[in-house]
Each structure stands twice: as C-alpha cells, then as structure tokens.
Amino acid sequence: MTQHLADRTRPTSEAGAPRPEAAPSAAPRPPEWWRDAVIYQVYPRSFADGNGDGMGDLAGIRARLPYLAQLGVDAVWLSPFYASPQADAGYDVADYRAIDPMFGDLHDADALIRDAHDLGLRIIVDLVPNHSSDRHEWFRRALREGPGSPLRDRYHFRPGRGTDGELPPNDWESIFGGPAWTRLPEPDGEWYLHLFAPEQPDFNWENQAVRDEFRSVLRFWLDMGVDGFRIDVAHGLVKAAGLPDMGHAGQLRMLGTQVLPFFDQDGVHEIYRAWRQILDEYPGHRIGVAEAWTPHESRTALYVRPDELHQAFNFHYLNTPWNAAELRRVIDSSLDSMRPVGAPTTWVLSNHDVVRHRTRLGGGLARARAATLLMLGLPGSAYVYQGEELGLPEVTDLPDEVRQDPAFFRRGSGGDGQEGQDGLRDGCRVPLPWTRDGESFGFGGAAGWLPQPAGWGELSVAAQSGDPDSTLELYRAALAVRREQPALGAGDGVEWLPAGEGVLAFRRVDAEGRAVLVVANTTDAPVALPEACAGARLLLASGPCRADGPLPADTTAWWRE
Missing domain, CATH: 3.90.400.10 (Oligo-1,6-glucosidase; Domain 2)
Structure with missing residues (x-):
C-alpha cells in the first residue's frame, strides 16, 4: 500500500482525491529525524469532522493536513482510531487491524498516510498493547x-x-x-x-501468542506506511511474578511515580528489543515512542537504550510547575539521564490525559506562551497537543451529562482535575474551533461530540491566522526559527548562564559554533537581561519584548549571538 516518506519518488493519489500542495516549510529532514522532531498530537474525535456527524474522523484529519504542514511540525501522532466499543475513547481495542467506522476505513487511513508523506509529514499511530477491549x-x-x-x-x-x-x-x-x-x-x-476500566482486560505478556500477535500488528501498520508507534502504557505490559499485593492503599495517580508491582518491570525491555528489530527492518527510520510513567528519569532512559525504543515521554517535565529552580533541576536531570544511552530527551506540556497547560500552569495565556517557547528551545524532540497552538484553555464547566471519560463514572466528579483518573479528561478533548462562527466553529457540519464554549470562535484558526500577536502565529514563527537555527533542538546539553532569581538562561550552540540564547522569566515582574544578551539579535519572544530589555514577567525570548 503506502510507501514510506523516504522512499517516495512522485505524488500518488486515489482517483478523484484532491492532492494537497507541499508546504514551503516541509524541508528535508536528517536521517535520524526523530532526534529533534516537533510532533503534533491529533486526538481524532476532536480535530476535524469530515462527514458532519459531530465526531472527528480520518477524512477530517486528511483535509487539515496542509494546516499542520504550514504550522511547521515534522510528524503527526494519531490517538487510537481502531475498531472499538469506545468504552475509553478507543483505548479499548477490539481489532488492531481495522478502523472504527466512526473514523472511516482502511482506505481512509491509506489516503491520509499518502497525503501526509506528500506534505513532508510523518505519521505515528497509537498502539495499545497493555490491554484489549472486552469485545476482542x-x-x-x-x-x-x-x-x-x-x-x-x-x-x-x-x-x-x-x-x-x-x-x-x-x-x-x-x-x-x-x-x-x-x-x-x-x-x-x-x-x-484490568488496570484501567473493566472493559479493558490486561493481556498476559508471558503468553507467547500475545507476543506473536503484536509483532504481526506492528508489521501490518509498517506495511501500510506508518513511520512509528506511540506505545500506550509501555511500562505496564509485564507484571511482577506471582502478582504480589501492593501492600498499601491510596488511589494511584495517572502520571504517578510510585514503585508498583505492575508498572516498570524489567521484563518489558525484552519486548521492546524484539520490536526494535522489526522497526529496523523497514527503511526510513521508523520509530517507537514509549508512554512510560517511571519513578525517575533514569528509569525512563532504560526504554530508549540503543537496541530498544527511540523516544520516551518526559512526564517529569510535564509535571513540573512554572518555577525556575524546579525547571532547571528537571531539565538537567532529564538530559543527564538520556545522555549515557544516546537518546534524545522529549519535552511535552499538554496531551489528551492532562489539563491543558494554559490552565494547569496558572498565569493564563502569557505564561502558557512563555512555557512553550522555553520547551521549544530545549535540545531534543518536542510534542505539541492539538489546540495548544491556539492557546486553548481547559474547559472546566462541562455539564456532567455530556462527559464521557470512563473514570468520571467510576469516581464521580470529586477530583481536583489535575490528573486524568479523576474523570475530568474531557476538558482537554473538546473539539477544535476552525472558524469564527457556525454551529461547531468549523469543526464539522454539526455540533461536536462535546460542546465548545461560546467564545471559542475568537480562538479559532481563522481568527488567529495572519494576526502577528496571536498564539497561532507565535507557534508558526517558533517552529520556523527552530528549523532555521540548528542550535535549537539538536544536541544533548545546555550551557547555563548567570541570571537572576526566577530566571532561566542558557546558551545553545550548533556544530559550527553559532549560538542561540534562551531566557525565560518565570516571575511576576520584569527582570534585567543576562549580560550575554548584550549586543545579541532578538529572534523571537513569547510576548512584547525589547531587544535591550527588561524581560517582562512570564516571558521567554530567543536571541542570536
């Protein structure tokens, strides 16, 4: 079916299907593209509705691929679209080789992969190996x-x-x-x-048939042309021998760091070494990305040793508050942990399981923009969750009767909303606004599966496009500068610079000695710029900022030395 991006020689298309034009930003990437890639997460239910039924689908995603190419991302990660009863929004898979009819069919998936590759975008799909649906x-x-x-x-x-x-x-x-x-x-x-909902029974990975089946599933999608897999609950496949008691009470945290007999067992690494062999058989550097919650960054690094997976989500960074000392500690710890195994560090602020960072970090849009520019200035790969480029806040006032998170029905609404298992994940999954008006602000022809706030038209893609002060244009500019400045993204370390309390300042240097300075003010007052910025050229700032300072509160800026 679809060939890999690196192997394509000319555009192909289904008969009658429109072929999108390649975006100017779709520049060739180095062979190990994933080391500094910016990867955009699409939550299919909520991205774009192609048939007007109120539910996002593959046709809708396909139609919006040029938007993602123009945004400047390198790859698109699709949350599950497999055949599923939808007890947990598709993370309960009934058939790993079929598309759920609510999203389309295999022809739609093939067309989406082809179009993405023609636009210079790679496609990463979710894989859910810890558990299946009870309808499997x-x-x-x-x-x-x-x-x-x-x-x-x-x-x-x-x-x-x-x-x-x-x-x-x-x-x-x-x-x-x-x-x-x-x-x-x-x-x-x-x-x-079932470590999750009762409709999600856990596989026994000591059983050889389970291992054989998932190797076959990997090959099925690699043959379809996907460029990699985001592995759901990658740390949970192997359970401690004998299934011993935890020995303590207390509700588990969604992104917790507890040492548990069913998470982060050493036996998972044998599985991923076998998977790496399959990935390496295919051309074009296909990758595996671990969603692994571990007690420490050093444990996360085990998943990305040279013969295992390529990336692992850095949840320790996601969970860090907007505090300069704590951010510096987790940045150093993350880089120090990954350097010995030769893997890139990943950085992420939001996803489909956590409160959007505009809301979670406090401080509103200015702080969210500053956090984004800080993240994109760090060495390694960055993940962007759909809608954060629009500055969308968490929707905190959804009526109980519209919620669909299974954890909400198991625990009620008494959680604090800071972790997914409190049942409040729907607030970050509300459909995107594309236009200023219309029943679903351009999401589709009908109201979306979750209601959008009345004011979201002014946060839409249409409203923000072309406005130099908008969050969307900030993301477009940041990703363009990141491509133009090799010092950003690549490498495995930062050179910290002297800075005042509450300020993060570091230098990034490319292979030819060209340097970019990144300075973030996490305080609520303007601060003087570090001496290193004197005479440097201001490249980009997350908010109003003069080249000679001071740096406003909740602002990050990049300078070229």
Whole structure:
C-alpha cells in the first residue's frame, strides 16, 4: 500500500482525491529525524469532522493536513482510531487491524498516510498493547470456553481469595478507581485483571501468542506506511511474578511515580528489543515512542537504550510547575539521564490525559506562551497537543451529562482535575474551533461530540491566522526559527548562564559554533537581561519584548549571538 516518506519518488493519489500542495516549510529532514522532531498530537474525535456527524474522523484529519504542514511540525501522532466499543475513547481495542467506522476505513487511513508523506509529514499511530477491549475476539472466546481454557492464559484470569473466592486475587487498584479486578458471574466465578476500566482486560505478556500477535500488528501498520508507534502504557505490559499485593492503599495517580508491582518491570525491555528489530527492518527510520510513567528519569532512559525504543515521554517535565529552580533541576536531570544511552530527551506540556497547560500552569495565556517557547528551545524532540497552538484553555464547566471519560463514572466528579483518573479528561478533548462562527466553529457540519464554549470562535484558526500577536502565529514563527537555527533542538546539553532569581538562561550552540540564547522569566515582574544578551539579535519572544530589555514577567525570548 503506502510507501514510506523516504522512499517516495512522485505524488500518488486515489482517483478523484484532491492532492494537497507541499508546504514551503516541509524541508528535508536528517536521517535520524526523530532526534529533534516537533510532533503534533491529533486526538481524532476532536480535530476535524469530515462527514458532519459531530465526531472527528480520518477524512477530517486528511483535509487539515496542509494546516499542520504550514504550522511547521515534522510528524503527526494519531490517538487510537481502531475498531472499538469506545468504552475509553478507543483505548479499548477490539481489532488492531481495522478502523472504527466512526473514523472511516482502511482506505481512509491509506489516503491520509499518502497525503501526509506528500506534505513532508510523518505519521505515528497509537498502539495499545497493555490491554484489549472486552469485545476482542480473544477475550470473548476465553469467556465462552470457561476456566481452564488455554485462551484464558492470554489474559490474567485468577480464582478469588476468601472462603468462596469472593475477594479479588490481590489488592491492586485500577487507575480509573476501584479494584483492578472484576469477577465473572457464577458458575464461572473467576476474576480478570484490568488496570484501567473493566472493559479493558490486561493481556498476559508471558503468553507467547500475545507476543506473536503484536509483532504481526506492528508489521501490518509498517506495511501500510506508518513511520512509528506511540506505545500506550509501555511500562505496564509485564507484571511482577506471582502478582504480589501492593501492600498499601491510596488511589494511584495517572502520571504517578510510585514503585508498583505492575508498572516498570524489567521484563518489558525484552519486548521492546524484539520490536526494535522489526522497526529496523523497514527503511526510513521508523520509530517507537514509549508512554512510560517511571519513578525517575533514569528509569525512563532504560526504554530508549540503543537496541530498544527511540523516544520516551518526559512526564517529569510535564509535571513540573512554572518555577525556575524546579525547571532547571528537571531539565538537567532529564538530559543527564538520556545522555549515557544516546537518546534524545522529549519535552511535552499538554496531551489528551492532562489539563491543558494554559490552565494547569496558572498565569493564563502569557505564561502558557512563555512555557512553550522555553520547551521549544530545549535540545531534543518536542510534542505539541492539538489546540495548544491556539492557546486553548481547559474547559472546566462541562455539564456532567455530556462527559464521557470512563473514570468520571467510576469516581464521580470529586477530583481536583489535575490528573486524568479523576474523570475530568474531557476538558482537554473538546473539539477544535476552525472558524469564527457556525454551529461547531468549523469543526464539522454539526455540533461536536462535546460542546465548545461560546467564545471559542475568537480562538479559532481563522481568527488567529495572519494576526502577528496571536498564539497561532507565535507557534508558526517558533517552529520556523527552530528549523532555521540548528542550535535549537539538536544536541544533548545546555550551557547555563548567570541570571537572576526566577530566571532561566542558557546558551545553545550548533556544530559550527553559532549560538542561540534562551531566557525565560518565570516571575511576576520584569527582570534585567543576562549580560550575554548584550549586543545579541532578538529572534523571537513569547510576548512584547525589547531587544535591550527588561524581560517582562512570564516571558521567554530567543536571541542570536
């Protein structure tokens, strides 16, 4: 079907399908493109609706690919679009080789990949290997065949504890709240493990059939032309031998750093070494990206050793507040952890599981813009979540009756909203506004699956395009400068410069000795510029800023020495 970007020699298209024009920013990337790539996360339900039914889909994404190319990103990561009952927005997969009809079909996926490649964009797809849907044929057959069936060994079925097996096999808790076990009705009576919703039974990765199946799934999508995989719950596949008790109570955190018997077990690395061999068989540097929550950055680094995956999300950075000392500590720790394994550090501020950083960091839009420019000035790869380039805030006032996050229904609405398992993830998943007006602000022909705030028309792509002061134009400018200045993004270290309290200042130098200075003021008052900025040329600032200072509150700026 689709060939890889690096192998394409001329544009091809389905008969009658429009071929988008290549964007001027789609410059050739180095072979190891992923080391400093900016990757844009698309949440398919909420990006663009191609058929007007109120639900985002692959046709809608395909139509908006030129927008992403013009934004200046290198790759697009698509959250799950597989066949699914949608108990957890597609993270409960019933068929890993099929597209859910709500999003389209395999022809739509093929056309999207082709168009993306013609625009100079790579495509990364989500892979969900920790668990399947309870509607997956394997699980359904395991239920039908009953206790003792070999098919049950593909999941974690266990007898219960207690006199009549009425107690769960151990004390593990679900990330979404409540026990991580569900008991089947009598006469069966066995329990099955689900670290997330009951509709998401965990695979048993000690079973060879599970390993064989996912190697086959990898090849299916690589043959389709995808450029990589974002691996959901990459740290959760292997459980501690014997499934021992946690030994303590207390609700787990979505992006927690607890040491747990079902997360970050050393056995996961054997799996990823096998996957790396498959990725390396294909041309064009296909990549694996680990969503791995670990107790420390040094544990995250294990997932990206030279014979394993290529990137791992840096959740330690995402969880850091807007505080210069804490940011410097996590930046140093992240870079120091990745350097020995030769992997790039990744930086991310928002995604589909956390409160948008404009809201989460406090300080409003100015602080969010400053945080973005700081992130894009760091060495390594950066991730952008759809809508953050528009400065979208978290939608905090969704009515209970429209919410769809399964954790909301398990735990009610009493959480603080700072972590996904509190059931409030819908607030960062509201459909994007594309136009100033219309029933769904250009998202599609009908109101979206979650209601958009009334004022979002002024945050739309149409409203911000061409406005030099808009957040959208800031992102476009930042990504253009990042491409033009090799000192930004590449490399594995920063040179810290003397700066006042609450200020981060560092120098980035490219292979030819050309330097860019990055200065971020995390305080609520203007500060004097570091001496290194004297005589330097101001490249870009997140807000109003003079080349000779002072640097305003909640502002980041880049200078060329």
